[in-house]
Amino acid sequence: MAVGEASLDPSTVPAGKAAARAKKPRRKSLFLRRPFFSLALLVALGFVLCAVFAPFIAPYDPTAQSIEAMMAPPGPDHLLGTDSFGKDILSRIIFGARYALTIGIVAVLIGAGGGLVLGLAAGLSTGWLEWALMRLIDSILALPSLILAIAIIAILGQGVDKVILAVGISLVGPFSRTVRSDVLQVKTQLFIEAAHLMSIPRLTVIRRHILPNVFFPLLVQITVRISEAILVSSSLSFLGIGVTPPTPDWGLMIAEGRGFVSFAPWMSGMPGMALAILLVALAIVGDAVREEFDPKLKRAQ
Amino acid sequence: MNAPDLVAAGDAAPLLAIEGLTLERGRSRILDGVSLTLGRGETLALVGESGAGKSTIAFALMGLIGKSEAKIAGRMRFDEVDDLASLDERGWGRLRGRRIAMVFQDAGAALDPCYTVGGQLVSVLRRQLGLGRAKARERALELLEGVGINDAEARLSAYPHELSGGMQQRVMVAIALACNPELLLADEPTSALDVTIQAQIIRLILTEIRARGASCVFVLHDLALASQSCDKIVVLYAGQVMEAGPSRGILERPRHPYTRLLKSCVLEIGTETLDPPEGGVPSYGDMPKGCRFATRCPNALSRCLAERPALAADGDRLIACFNPEPRP
Amino acid sequence: MLSRAAGKIAQTLVVLLIVSIASFSLLKLAPGDPVLLMLGSEFDQASYDSLNHALGLDQPMIVQYAEWLGNFVTGDWGTSYVARADIFNLVVREALPVTLTLTACSLGLAILVGVPVGVLSAVKKDTAWDAGAAVFALTGTAFPSFFLGILLIWFLGVKFGAFPVMGFVPPWEDFWTGLYHLVLPSITLSTFFIGMIVRVTRAALVEVLDQPYITAAKARGEPGWRVVWVHGVRNIMMPVVTVIGLQLGGILQGAVLTETVFSMPGIGQMLTNAVLGREYMLVQAGVMLTAVLFILVNLLVDLSYPILDPRLRPR
Numbered sequence: 001m002a003v004g005e006a007s008l009d010p011s012t013v014p015a016g017k018a019a020a021r022a023k024k025p026r027r028k029s030l031f032l033r034r035p036f037f038s039l040a041l042l043v044a045l046g047f048v049l050c051a052v053f054a055p056f057i058a059p060y061d062p063t064a065q066s067i068e069a070m071m072a073p074p075g076p077d078h079l080l081g082t083d084s085f086g087k088d089i090l091s092r093i094i095f096g097a098r099y100a101l102t103i104g105i106v107a108v109l110i111g112a113g114g115g116l117v118l119g120l121a122a123g124l125s126t127g128w129l130e131w132a133l134m135r136l137i138d139s140i141l142a143l144p145s146l147i148l149a150i151a152i153i154a155i156l157g158q159g160v161d162k163v164i165l166a167v168g169i170s171l172v173g174p175f176s177r178t179v180r181s182d183v184l185q186v187k188t189q190l191f192i193e194a195a196h197l198m199s200i201p202r203l204t205v206i207r208r209h210i211l212p213n214v215f216f217p218l219l220v221q222i223t224v225r226i227s228e229a230i231l232v233s234s235s236l237s238f239l240g241i242g243v244t245p246p247t248p249d250w251g252l253m254i255a256e257g258r259g260f261v262s263f264a265p266w267m268s269g270m271p272g273m274a275l276a277i278l279l280v281a282l283a284i285v286g287d288a289v290r291e292e293f294d295p296k297l298k299r300a301q
Numbered sequence: 302m303n304a305p306d307l308v309a310a311g312d313a314a315p316l317l318a319i320e321g322l323t324l325e326r327g328r329s330r331i332l333d334g335v336s337l338t339l340g341r342g343e344t345l346a347l348v349g350e351s352g353a354g355k356s357t358i359a360f361a362l363m364g365l366i367g368k369s370e371a372k373i374a375g376r377m378r379f380d381e382v383d384d385l386a387s388l389d390e391r392g393w394g395r396l397r398g399r400r401i402a403m404v405f406q407d408a409g410a411a412l413d414p415c416y417t418v419g420g421q422l423v424s425v426l427r428r429q430l431g432l433g434r435a436k437a438r439e440r441a442l443e444l445l446e447g448v449g450i451n452d453a454e455a456r457l458s459a460y461p462h463e464l465s466g467g468m469q470q471r472v473m474v475a476i477a478l479a480c481n482p483e484l485l486l487a488d489e490p491t492s493a494l495d496v497t498i499q500a501q502i503i504r505l506i507l508t509e510i511r512a513r514g515a516s517c518v519f520v521l522h523d524l525a526l527a528s529q530s531c532d533k534i535v536v537l538y539a540g541q542v543m544e545a546g547p548s549r550g551i552l553e554r555p556r557h558p559y560t561r562l563l564k565s566c567v568l569e570i571g572t573e574t575l576d577p578p579e580g581g582v583p584s585y586g587d588m589p590k591g592c593r594f595a596t597r598c599p600n601a602l603s604r605c606l607a608e609r610p611a612l613a614a615d616g617d618r619l620i621a622c623f624n625p626e627p628r629p
Numbered sequence: 630m631l632s633r634a635a636g637k638i639a640q641t642l643v644v645l646l647i648v649s650i651a652s653f654s655l656l657k658l659a660p661g662d663p664v665l666l667m668l669g670s671e672f673d674q675a676s677y678d679s680l681n682h683a684l685g686l687d688q689p690m691i692v693q694y695a696e697w698l699g700n701f702v703t704g705d706w707g708t709s710y711v712a713r714a715d716i717f718n719l720v721v722r723e724a725l726p727v728t729l730t731l732t733a734c735s736l737g738l739a740i741l742v743g744v745p746v747g748v749l750s751a752v753k754k755d756t757a758w759d760a761g762a763a764v765f766a767l768t769g770t771a772f773p774s775f776f777l778g779i780l781l782i783w784f785l786g787v788k789f790g791a792f793p794v795m796g797f798v799p800p801w802e803d804f805w806t807g808l809y810h811l812v813l814p815s816i817t818l819s820t821f822f823i824g825m826i827v828r829v830t831r832a833a834l835v836e837v838l839d840q841p842y843i844t845a846a847k848a849r850g851e852p853g854w855r856v857v858w859v860h861g862v863r864n865i866m867m868p869v870v871t872v873i874g875l876q877l878g879g880i881l882q883g884a885v886l887t888e889t890v891f892s893m894p895g896i897g898q899m900l901t902n903a904v905l906g907r908e909y910m911l912v913q914a915g916v917m918l919t920a921v922l923f924i925l926v927n928l929l930v931d932l933s934y935p936i937l938d939p940r941l942r943p944r
Binding site for chain 1 (some may be wrong): 632767772782796821879885886889890905907909915916920925941
């Protein structure tokens with residue numbers, strides 16, 4: 001409450017000083033201060049390990065069918081059960097982590113790259129060009145990423161590479177918006193000290209002043225948006241227009257098990273849980289990263 | 302008026318008596334044993350630099366400081382209520398806005414931007430006094446006219462941002478006076494206004510208070526303005542009362558070194574200047590054990606730092622100082 | 630003020646134009662020659678040319694675009710080869726009402742749950758309740774909605790048989806049955822949205838509750854609930870409505886998945902089937918419609934600011 005005495009309270013040290021002082025111990029205590037974050041990070045790393053070492057961890061071939069073990073419930077032979085073709089669900093989930101993470105990460109990188117170019121162009125241009133580029137970004141943002149990805153898939157067709165491209169393009173809009181606002185912010189800062197910058201070539205200014213200031217927030221955005229990319233790609237697969245069977249993709253597995261929910265709920269339940277756990281974990285990690293490192297949130301506090 | 306008036310009751314019981322009010326936020330003691338009394342129909346000014354705890358006293362009197370925000374000790378007796386700090390929300394519901402009302406520092410920020418002036422005024426009248434819609438509107442018009450707002454009819458449907466700063470503060474005053482409170486708290490009512498309007502607002506508050514026979518606590522930082530407007534002055538420094546007494550006497554013959562410093566800030570011509578304050582008010586975290594003003598005091602003795610002087614009657618006033626200016 | 634509105638409307642028109650060009654290019658970029666598709670396997674060059682000409686495909690792109698745009702605006706969206714029906718009828722008369730009903734129900738549910746939870750969180754800031762609500766909100770925004778839908782079907786639909794798990798009954802034909810069918814889909818679709826609303830409500834209200842006019846309202850003797858629900862909530866409407874408008878895209882894409890999970894014949898299901906059936910005209914119509922909805926709602930949100938905040942009204 002604003003009682004007027006707040007400024008005298010020693011606990012309200014100016015933010016800058018506090019941040020400077022907290023810099024060293026922060027690195028050490030980040031994990032202690034954010035127990036949820038640590039847990040979520042461990043979970044996410046677990047999925048990464050599964051993805052990397054999938055062939056060594058998975059007990060079965062993810063695409064091997066077996067008529068004897070059709071729709072087996074979770075048990076000692078098949079820890080998480082099997083699907084309607086007798087494929088081992090645990091193995092498919094482990095290999096599925098590969099697809100989920102690869103698609104998510106590569107798509108986000110495509111989106112970030114495209115967003116960087118478009119956002120820089122919109123942020124650095126002036127006059128009617130800036131206005132036109134802004135409207136272009138508005139138009140991309142008018143389409144939710146899944147709908148845009150569906151439209152792109154309609155043109156490109158199905159498959160892992162096409163899903164990556166479609167999801168990547170669908171993320172260009174959100175990325176370009178944040179890049180542009182970062183550029184504008186640096187620009188206003190630069191105008192203040194513009195006098196001595198006048199003589200420096202434009203490209204040098206961009207390389208030396210604007211890119212570094214845009215790059216870090218972009219990295220934060222990348223971590224935050226990986227989960228979105230994974231969600232959109234698995235949604236496409238779930239709709240049956242993403243990757244094609246028999247790829248061990250979680251979204252696809254959930255869709256395949258959908259018809260058997262009443263008597264074999266593990267078929268969509270297990271991959272669904274894997275997807276949900278990974279997405280929630282990534283959301284927690286992304287949230288913590290944004291709260292810790294996003295300069296915009298810092299200022300707002 | 303004689304000095305004991307300020308702590309204990311005179312002939313009639315005072316409307317408000319604060320005894321040893323102490324307020325701690327975390328490890329910092331924002332108020333340290335503040336005592337004062339206010340009779341019916343009396344006006345009192347809390348004077349001091351910003352951060353002295355003046356507004357905190359007003360907020361504590363309004364019950365606006367939550368138990369989780371700060372620890373309050375001491376006693377605030379108001380009329381038949383033994384201690385305001387012990388009231389629950391229901392108890393406060395009968396007092397706030399009805400018997401104790403407050404005029405805030407910046408009326409522009411203290412009026413809800415999303416509701417019209419009339420809406421905010423009428424809702425107070427309807428809820429607190431149980432007036433009907435038409436009656437409340439009529440009363441609201443009278444109140445607005447009473448605080449000197451022209452074209453009150455049109456102003457009723459205006460939003461706060463459509464009024465000038467002075468008009469906003471007049472509306473605040475009208476809202477505060479809507480239920481004829483016995484005690485009005487005016488927290489720096491003019492600090493957000495132009496100098497020309499300041500006097501008008503203070504005069505308005507005083508006139509309205511006197512017309513209702515109510516008491517008023519002003520929070521001010523200007524000693525001269527305080528002595529012009531109020532019967533009594535309480536000078537605060539870093540949450541401690543330094544000097545208290547009749548306003549004329551305090552302005553003309555300040556005896557506490559801090560009051561002299563305050564006065565010299567106001568009337569720079571014709572007074573010998575004190576040493577410039579060194580370093581300003583110490584932070585609440587590392588206050589001296591004794592008198593909180595000791596580190597800046599030109600009259601400081603060695604015991605001032607170690608021992609806290611008690612607030613004691615001395616002539617026409619109360620002073621907390623081991624080495625005050627001599628009595629004239 | 631009026632010029633601000635006019636500028637906003639001009640911007641919106643330009644955005645609509647760009648979206649329409651993109652939609653049109655979708656048709657042009659789509660694989661396959663529509664003439665070949667229509668002619669089937671047996672044709673000669675003459676009939677190819679005449680059909681090509683009849684469809685206007687020998688015209689320059691800009692002319693084709695103008696013609697397409699004219700047709701689109703007048704509601705002539707072409708014919709679906711699979712359904713053998715007019716696309717405008719399929720999309721606007723049949724699919725759109727389903728999607729809008731689902732969206733409206735979910736939005737209503739999300740506001741009814743999200744705003745109170747967010748308000749309580751802000752009032753009880755830094756308590757166990759607040760932390761719990763934050764976890765709930767984060768999980769809600771991150772949880773894949775289509776999997777949530779399947780969980781609900783399995784748990785509430787199959788195990789307890791409490792709710793129907795498939796299909797859509799128009800509430801305007803049979804209100805209660807319609808609503809009953811909408812329960813599970815609405816929960817599924819609104820979870821993401823509830824999380825969103827909880828977060829923005831909490832953040833905005835925490836800020837507003839620190840404002841002097843809130844303290845002043847308390848000092849006027851207003852009871853706590855009135856301070857929060859009348860003065861607090863009235864002042865956070867602008868950010869909350871803005872987020873709702875911006876997240877409309879999220880709810881539309883969620884509707885695509887929800888409709889598929891619960892077999893509801895809305896835009897989403899239509900879009901998916903159109904992609905699978907390579908009906909590009911239908912895909913394009915669905916995409917265009919989604920974008921137009923999003924753009925118009927956000928224009929409305931923008932134009933509603935003066936209603937939400939009197940300070941933005943013309944003097």
